[in-house]
Amino acid sequence: MDRLSQLHIPTLRNDPADAEAPSHRLLVRGGYVRQVGAGLFSFLPLGWRVHQKVVQIIREEMNAIGAQEMLAPLLAPAELWQESGRYDIPEVFGLKDRHGRDFVLSMTHEETMTFHARELGSYRQLPQLWYHFQVKGRDEVRPRAGLLRVREFVMKDSYSFDRDEAGLEASYWKHAGAYRKMFERCGLRFYECEGDVGLMGGEVAHEYLAPCPAGENEIALCENGDYAANVEAAKSVPSAPGFPERLDAPQEVATPDIRTIEEVSEFLSIDPRATAKAMPVVGPDGQLVLGLLRGDHRLHELKAAALLGGEFRPAHPEEIEQAFGASGGSLGPVGVKLRVIADEALRTGQFVSGANRDGFHLLGVEAGRDYECEFADIREVMDGDSCIHCGGRITVEPAIEIGNIFKLGTRYSDPLHAVYLDESGKEQAIVMGCYGIGPGRVVAAAIEQNHDGNKILWPRSLAPYDVEIVALQGAGENLLAIAEEIGAELSDAGLEVLLDDREARPGEKFADADLIGAPLRITVGKKTLEDGAVDLRLLASGEDRRVPAAEAAAQAAELLA
RNA sequence: CGGGGCGUGGCGCAGCCUGGUAGCGCGCCUGCUUUGGGAGCAGGAAGUCCCCGGUUCGAAUCCGGGCGCCCCGACCA
Numbered sequence: 298m299d300r301l302s303q304l305h306i307p308t309l310r311n312d313p314a315d316a317e318a319p320s321h322r323l324l325v326r327g328g329y330v331r332q333v334g335a336g337l338f339s340f341l342p343l344g345w346r347v348h349q350k351v352v353q354i355i356r357e358e359m360n361a362i363g364a365q366e367m368l369a370p371l372l373a374p375a376e377l378w379q380e381s382g383r384y385d386i387p388e389v390f391g392l393k394d395r396h397g398r399d400f401v402l403s404m405t406h407e408e409t410m411t412f413h414a415r416e417l418g419s420y421r422q423l424p425q426l427w428y429h430f431q432v433k434g435r436d437e438v439r440p441r442a443g444l445l446r447v448r449e450f451v452m453k454d455s456y457s458f459d460r461d462e463a464g465l466e467a468s469y470w471k472h473a474g475a476y477r478k479m480f481e482r483c484g485l486r487f488y489e490c491e492g493d494v495g496l497m498g499g500e501v502a503h504e505y506l507a508p509c510p511a512g513e514n515e516i517a518l519c520e521n522g523d524y525a526a527n528v529e530a531a532k533s534v535p536s537a538p539g540f541p542e543r544l545d546a547p548q549e550v551a552t553p554d555i556r557t558i559e560e561v562s563e564f565l566s567i568d569p570r571a572t573a574k575a576m577p578v579v580g581p582d583g584q585l586v587l588g589l590l591r592g593d594h595r596l597h598e599l600k601a602a603a604l605l606g607g608e609f610r611p612a613h614p615e616e617i618e619q620a621f622g623a624s625g626g627s628l629g630p631v632g633v634k635l636r637v638i639a640d641e642a643l644r645t646g647q648f649v650s651g652a653n654r655d656g657f658h659l660l661g662v663e664a665g666r667d668y669e670c671e672f673a674d675i676r677e678v679m680d681g682d683s684c685i686h687c688g689g690r691i692t693v694e695p696a697i698e699i700g701n702i703f704k705l706g707t708r709y710s711d712p713l714h715a716v717y718l719d720e721s722g723k724e725q726a727i728v729m730g731c732y733g734i735g736p737g738r739v740v741a742a743a744i745e746q747n748h749d750g751n752k753i754l755w756p757r758s759l760a761p762y763d764v765e766i767v768a769l770q771g772a773g774e775n776l777l778a779i780a781e782e783i784g785a786e787l788s789d790a791g792l793e794v795l796l797d798d799r800e801a802r803p804g805e806k807f808a809d810a811d812l813i814g815a816p817l818r819i820t821v822g823k824k825t826l827e828d829g830a831v832d833l834r835l836l837a838s839g840e841d842r843r844v845p846a847a848e849a850a851a852q853a854a855e856l857l858a
Numbered sequence: 859c860g861g862g863g864c865g866u867g868g869c870g871c872a873g874c875c876u877g878g879u880a881g882c883g884c885g886c887c888u889g890c891u892u893u894g895g896g897a898g899c900a901g902g903a904a905g906u907c908c909c910c911g912g913u914u915c916g917a918a919u920c921c922g923g924g925c926g927c928c929c930c931g932a933c934c935a
Contacts, residue, residue: 310884310896311870315928335927388933405935438859438933452935504935513934598932698935735935769894804895811895822894832894 298784298794299762301809306343307331308809318511320744321443323753327812336440336448343813344740346761348451351736352430354482354758355453358475364426364455369409371432375399377408381712390434402434407709407731410456414715414727420460423717423727424468428455430736442511444741445697451737457730460717465704465728472702472732476505480699483739484756486746488516488525492701505700505734509745512697519684519691529599532674533682533691535591535642538570543647544661547631552658556626558592562649569593573648573662575628577617577635581607585620589630589639591648594676601675604638627651629659630668637670644672697742700734753814754837757857762795763787764853765815767806769822779846780821783831786850792857811836817857819849 306328315332316322324330329344340348356366375391378384378401384391390402403409410427417425433452440446457468473489480487485507492504504527506516517531518524526532555564562569572592578601580586586605590596602608614624620635621628629650630637647661664670682691707726710716715727740759747754757763764787768780777798784794795815797806803822810818820832820841831849832841835856844852 307868309869314864314870317929332927433935435934439931441929446934450935454935700935733935738935767894802893802895802897804893804897807895809896820894824894 298788298796301795301797302799304342308812316443318442318445319748320445320511320741323744323748323812324443327753330444336437336446338444338447343761347740347759348736350759351483351739355479355734355736358479359428359455362471362475364428366429367427368429369406369431371403372400373403373409375401377412381408381709388435388437390436404433404435405454405731405733406431408713411709411713411715414458414710417458417717417727420717420719423458423460424464425458426455426468428453444737445511446513450735453734453736455732459728460719460725461728465730469702469704469730473503476700476702480505482758483743484758485742487699490516490526491530492527502701502703504698506696507699507742507746508694508696509742510695511745512695514696514698515693516696517678517691517693519687519689521684521687521689523686524684528678528693531678532685533678534685536570536681536683538646539568540571540646541567547659547662547667549652549657549659551656553656562592567649571648573643573650575630575651577612577620577628578609579612580605580609585612585616585635587630587633587635587637588675589637589643589670590676591640591642594640594642595679597675597677604673604675621653623651623653623655627653627655627657629653629662630670631659631662637668638675639664639670639672640676641672641674642676697738699738699742702732703730705729705731752811752836755814755816757816760814760816762813762815763792763857764817764819765795765797765810765813766819766821767797767810769803769820770800776821776823776826779826783819783846783849787853790850790854792854817853819853
């Protein structure tokens, strides 16, 4: 049993000025964390208790799939990262020692773990599954939202070493299973989505996304629960436009001073979904390309970049004028001598597009008949689309990535030469996977998903304490002794108990209890003690149950069971 | 890196435009009263006004430069 009078839990009466996201606000107000610099946080004792609960859940599930816990150093010699080719990633924190030797603060530990995997010489020693909880350093472009995006954080990262793809497949899906269990145990609402391979490099990846308003990813969800994907990779069926009457050939109409899709659709009384917008861009090869999207859709930059073979930029007004003979608001695909990439949504139907003549648009423009193009998926999934599996309605929600799993293949074992000898004595590259989770993000996501403004409604598994006993001092008789007795009983029953034994006013104690968020609160005060009773309250429901003091511990245990 | 905002006791802020005594609320310390949702009275401690330079008799305030932090757009656990 911990006594609040002796702990360092610096709760704040006001919201800190620099915190906006609910998790950030509540973590600072509740005395869980303090910011040291941009993206740099200390976990104070209360916050560390919660963090360690997450860590322990992860540890148990990792051990359950046969993973071995170890610890690799945070610093790594630069050469190792030069060998893997990651040394030049801008997010890598580099530093020198006193002799001028270069090091990096590892942002993940593929290099170091692969270094150790070089000691695996034989197929007899495979597979292996190693993990550690270690600090990662990242020179983030922009830290934000408290714990959601920081420059230094603890990560559980594990690495699998297999002799072939089949082995990797098994290791990979073992992790997927373990991850689902962990996040369920942490009380999170989450989705396993196919993801982008990103910075780590590799083949296949899934990411675990927890919906929350402060999240910085977007997740597309089917209302029937059979589809969830990061918007970066999501596919969907667009909603159907209401087309006007079919025309045998495009028909030019004057649209004076009409430039945007909204203006066009309003001026012509036409469904914006029955319009096409032209987006001239300059690809990595310097060539002008015309991207064509349905009026209500947004260009998906990653998809487009992949198609164009790299970064692209919008064309400048002079380039547009030269190529189209018209300016931005009146462009269309008809008659242009450029590579035209049209989104799949434009494959069938007749659309309104710019006429390549300022102040005019064309009605009834049809792909194939009126212009030539290649079709591709270059649009972003949006609210109101339909699920590709069941046709259900798709919604797009913000979410935070709390974990991911990657099939690395030989991305690291090749350059770092981590090989083994197979049965025939032939040298083979070890096939690897890597798997990460940020406990700090799990903590933040749990709050984002479970709070009511002033209360943190911790899932039982993450709450820093199971029970908080609020002793309302007041008259100062043997009230504290009774509170301690109840606490001792609960402790003996295996519960984690916090006793607020401070000399403070009731309102202050209740407010702090809301922030500390123990699922069960027991109030011991003069008012009820006159009848020999105390109040039990489940924080989430807010209802008090008055019970005789002697039965408090038993009833509490029952309520929490 | 671009755009916007902020920097004054532990926390939240005013003062700055129009230079001259550093202020308010909360918190903290002492005493008395109070005690079921952030109390009352009395007394008290605590601030290089982000930093450097300039203007001035005099700078929190005006000018120049720098730094830090937050928020909005391209990356990730």
